[in-house]
């Protein structure tokens with residue numbers, strides 16, 4: 096992959112830091128760069144990157160972060176518009192639209208969320224009413240809450256979008272379906288008649304993504320604009336249902352799977368910055384006659400950072416494993432086999448939330464670990480946090496997804512108690528949940544996490560059943576138990592994350608050199624030990640750990656931090672981020688953080704002149720009592 100070629104293109108990297116631009120300038124700059132970047136990336140992609148789709152996505156995603164601190168307005172075109180055409184279009188529709196979308200003859204986005212509803216897709220209010228006389232759908236936004244709200248690129252960039260709307264035929268609703276809608280004229284880029292468009296305003300992050308709103312006033316589109324791979328509307332208005340209405344949600348499952356690897360990347364970036372800075376920063380003097388130590392030598396600092404390295408590895412291994420499952424389920428779906436879709440959905444609903452919860456918390460910890468300088472935007476930790484925390488909400492709010500996963504876990508457990516077999520990643524629920532002697536081994540601890548999950552699931556099912564027996568409706572019982580339902584999903588997700596990280600690393604261990612194997616397995620050990628201590632309450636409650644075992648675990652954790660310390664810088668260097676990609680005054684390879692901080696400070700527009708005009712206008716008269 097010719098990364099050098101991508102980065103050497105003149106004009107891709109900003110001379111003036113983005114934060115000094117106005118909102119409008121930021122957008123205009125990001126469009127200019129998106130076009131340049133797209134052209135560069137495209138040729139790179141064709142020449143070198145056809146081997147493997149996931150590596151390609153990963154590469155593009157990493158390089159994108161060098162060019163766009165706050166992401167590109169083309170983001171949704173690549174991550175959701177194209178995948179939805181692929182996943183929801185008929186062969187004919189795919190052939191027509193993919194050609195145009197891939198060549199960037201059209202730019203699209205994915206417009207699902209509305210002002211009134213994001214989570215509850217079945218509550219969406221945008222209407223698509225079929226008119227059999229003209230063989231058209233009439234798109235309409237009946238109330239303010241039905242306006243589309245959030246889609247990236249929707250405001251001023253996209254000229255097409257996939258709109259998720261409620262289908263009506265002869266007064267009857269047939270659920271939510273995807274429609275390909277042209278929203279702007281291809282020549283003038285003016286919004287088409289019956290279409291109201293705009294930008295939703297400044298946000299915590301994503302400020303160059305051009306998130307927009309969209310309303311329809313009886314806007315007509317032809318029948319062939321409904322993406323009809325699953326459900327169809329025939330010319331006469333006959334509705335032909337798909338084999339499973341949830342196939343319409345396919346793009347979301349795809350992106351949830353991708354988010355796990357995206358979190359691995361973001362965390363790797365943040366910890367590279369914080370760790371390199373910790374190696375050059377010196378502070379305090381614990382021993383009177385010795386120089387100030389590197390802050391990385393404080394064990395509390397190692398505690399903040401090393402888990403982020405291990406977590407990035409854990410997410411990456413889990414992401415690749417989940418991608419394989421996604422890929423094989425997609426092949427099965429293509430041949431009409433739906434059996435493994437619920438398992439995939441449940442897994443994505445566990446791993447997307449856990450990876451975004453952990454990554455968000457650990458990126459913020461990396462920022463805090465850099466003290467005052469971590470607060471500078473030029474450190475690029477605040478923006479990284481802004482992007483990561485968005486993923487807590489988008490593509491399914493985390494609590495909501497954990498509750499979806501709980502739905503599958505409860506169903507599986509109830510079935511298991513009735514004697515139905517458990518399969519896939521839930522098969523362990525049928526295992527032994529009795530307390531075993533604690534041996535402190537990695538496998539033993541992972542087994543304890545499985546026991547915790549079994550016990551939490553069985554306990555919350557009992558709570559649900561008791562509430563129902565006492566006369567509560569299933570919905571009210573569910574809501575009452577929901578705090579512990581999400582805890583059960585988290586426990587299952589933790590068991591999956593830990594065991595997949597361990598087993599995927601074991602698979603690779605044989606091909607690694609002994610020294611490398613040793614270090615990478617230390618990270619696995621650190622990850623497992625860290626989480627055993629984080630969840631020590633669960634361990635004490637559900638596994639047979641004693642206070643003496645906890646003591647040993649704590650000592651082991653301290654020793655692991657010490658063992659990893661000599662390789663810590665090497666481990667983040669091994670993530671292999673170029674300085675341009677880190678985009679950080681604190682994290683550059685050469686360690687010249689203070690020089691860079693000063694160079695960046697000098698780029699502040701306020702430093703362009705020694706005296707600011709406000710002195711003469713306000714300060715001086717004010718100080719002389721003349722204002």
Ligand SMILES: CCCCCCCCCCCCCCCCCCCCCC(=O)SCCNC(=O)CCNC(=O)[C@H](O)C(C)(C)COP(=O)(O)OP(=O)(O)OC[C@H]1O[C@@H](n2cnc3c(N)ncnc32)[C@H](O)[C@@H]1OP(=O)(O)O
Nearest residue numbers: 167169170173174214215216341344353357440489490491
């Ligand atoms: C220049 C180059 C530039 C380069 C660019 C470089 C790009 C590089 C790209 C790479 C970077 C990657 C990073 C990504 C960034 C992406 C950014 C994305 C931005 C954000 C996009 C968005 O944010 S876009 C909107 C997402 N908005 C949601 O995410 C709504 C959540 N809300 C629900 O998803 C549903 O509302 C919810 C809760 C399931 C209930 O749905 P519901 O009410 O209909 O269903 P029920 O709860 O009643 O469940 C009824 C039964 O359906 C089953 N089921 C439900 N869902 C199912 C499913 N999906 N599959 C199978 N089965 C499913 C369930 O398991 C039940 O099964 P059973 O009955 O057997 O128990």
Ligand SMILES: Cc1cc2nc3c(=O)[nH]c(=O)nc-3n(C[C@H](O)[C@H](O)[C@H](O)COP(=O)(O)OP(=O)(O)OC[C@H]3O[C@@H](n4cnc5c(N)ncnc54)[C@H](O)[C@@H]3O)c2cc1C
Nearest residue numbers: 206207208212213214245246247485488489490491492494
């Ligand atoms: C940066 C960003 C980019 C986005 N890009 C897009 C895009 O390109 N296209 C698009 O269509 N959308 C996009 N979205 C929208 C996003 O998908 C939604 O915001 C998300 O799905 C959450 O829905 P919501 O906003 O309705 O939250 P809400 O559901 O209103 O959540 C608010 C609170 O209510 C709780 N809650 C809601 N329902 C339940 C429940 N059933 N049980 C328990 N608690 C519940 C949640 O846990 C949360 O605490 C984007 C959002 C962000 C932040």
